[in-house]
Amino acid sequence: MWNLLRPTRKKLVVSPADFSRLKPLRNPLVDWKRTGEHDVEIVIDRPKSARADLLAKIFVIPEKKKYKLDEIGSTVWTLCDGEHTCKEIVERLCMKYKYLRREAELSLLSYM
Numbered sequence: 001m002w003n004l005l006r007p008t009r010k011k012l013v014v015s016p017a018d019f020s021r022l023k024p025l026r027n028p029l030v031d032w033k034r035t036g037e038h039d040v041e042i043v044i045d046r047p048k049s050a051r052a053d054l055l056a057k058i059f060v061i062p063e064k065k066k067y068k069l070d071e072i073g074s075t076v077w078t079l080c081d082g083e084h085t086c087k088e089i090v091e092r093l094c095m096k097y098k099y100l101r102r103e104a105e106l107s108l109l110s111y112m
Contacts, residue, residue, distance in 0.1 A: 016105075020087035024080040024112060032077070040074035042067040072097060076111055086112075 014022070026032070031043040044065045046052060055061065069077055075096065079089045086108060093104040 019105075019109065020085060020090070022086045023082050023084065024086065024089075025082035026077065026080050034074075035068065038071040038074055040069045040077050042069065042077075072107075073111070076108065 031045075033041055033043075035041045044067070046056060046061060046063050046065070052061075056063075072093070075092070076089060079092065084092075090101065090104045090108055093099050093108065094101055097104075099107070
């Protein structure tokens with residue numbers, strides 16, 4: 001009975017060939033900045049609504065949440081500009097960090 005009431009989501013399936021041609025793009029609504037030569041800091045604002053404000057007061061949720069990416073995450077983040085394909089990003093990870101190709105592809109796929 002519960003399964004009939006719960007909405008089902010279709011799982012997005014992307015072939016390896018399609019994945020390599022994708023050009024990832026950062027969300028333009030997310031603020032970010034470089035905090036060092038290799039570090040990136042992402043800042044996400046809390047949603048504005050009466051419910052969110054109430055929950056923020058109860059659970060002490062800050063207005064902004066900051067995420068600091070490590071060097072590899074920062075490299076991927078900066079390459080997600082809509083110009084580089086996933087294949088190019090994988091190749092950059094293989095060259096710069098000495099990853100095996102399969103290892104870089106799986107890491108990038110989980111990052112995305």
